[in-house]
Amino acid sequence: SQQGEEDPQALSIQEGENATMNCSYKTSINNLQWYRQNSGRGLVHLILIRSNEREKHSGRLRVTLDTSKKSSSLLITASRAADTASYFCGGSNYKLTFGKGTLLTVNP
Amino acid sequence: DTGVSQDPRHKITKRGQNVTFRCDPISEHNRLYWYRQTLGQGPEFLTYFQNEAQLEKSRLLSDRFSAERPKGSFSTLEIQRTEQGDSAMYLCASSSTGTSSYNEQFFGPGTRLTVL
Numbered sequence: 626s627q628q629g630e631e632d633p634q635a636l637s638i639q640e641g642e643n644a645t646m647n648c649s650y651k652t653s654i655n656n657l658q659w660y661r662q663n664s665g666r667g668l669v670h671l672i673l674i675r676s677n678e679r680e681k682h683s684g685r686l687r688v689t690l691d692t693s694k695k696s697s698s699l700l701i702t703a704s705r706a707a708d709t710a711s712y713f714c715g716g717s718n719y720k721l722t723f724g725k726g727t728l729l730t731v732n733p
Numbered sequence: 734d735t736g737v738s739q740d741p742r743h744k745i746t747k748r749g750q751n752v753t754f755r756c757d758p759i760s761e762h763n764r765l766y767w768y769r770q771t772l773g774q775g776p777e778f779l780t781y782f783q784n785e786a787q788l789e790k791s792r793l794l795s796d797r798f799s800a801e802r803p804k805g806s807f808s809t810l811e812i813q814r815t816e817q818g819d820s821a822m823y824l825c826a827s828s829s830t831g832t833s834s835y836n837e838q839f840f841g842p843g844t845r846l847t848v849l
Contacts, residue, residue, distance in 0.1 A: 656836065
């Protein structure tokens, strides 16, 4: 059974707006990894945040991690139509445990 | 291209047939993982290898499923006597346990299996 939960399940925004997705997990982890998946494709690795980190940036992405609440958030700034995809977080000790993902639609 | 590759990308088979998928990891990665993803769900862990040793198998991996990584490089996943419920995307990922690595897992494009 899956232990992660992404919220919201779907998000629709206009190009240029920011998109925030949240993720919760149930077990202790060493790190948390965010992925993007375009329809019918494999997962593209976006960013990894370690359990002793609170915030991490990569380009237009900002990830936070709160281990006391077992939650993480992914912020995509200045969204583009090409950001339209499903986004998954995976909590990891070695294997990844994913939720159902957030489907982000960025309208041009 | 030095990413994870999978073959075939698509497979259509009839119920009861056997199928085999191949995964070639990133060359310096010693860990290899198999996941299964059904429509509208996130990937679910099936099994993983460190070098040639299979270290964990999920309860999702029934006795009809077998995975190998004989030389610690590529891996195969075989499904015997396929059932319609096996229809899914089968994803392979690899990672490194090197001292500078945090086990970032990189995924291949997946093999989409359709069982008729």
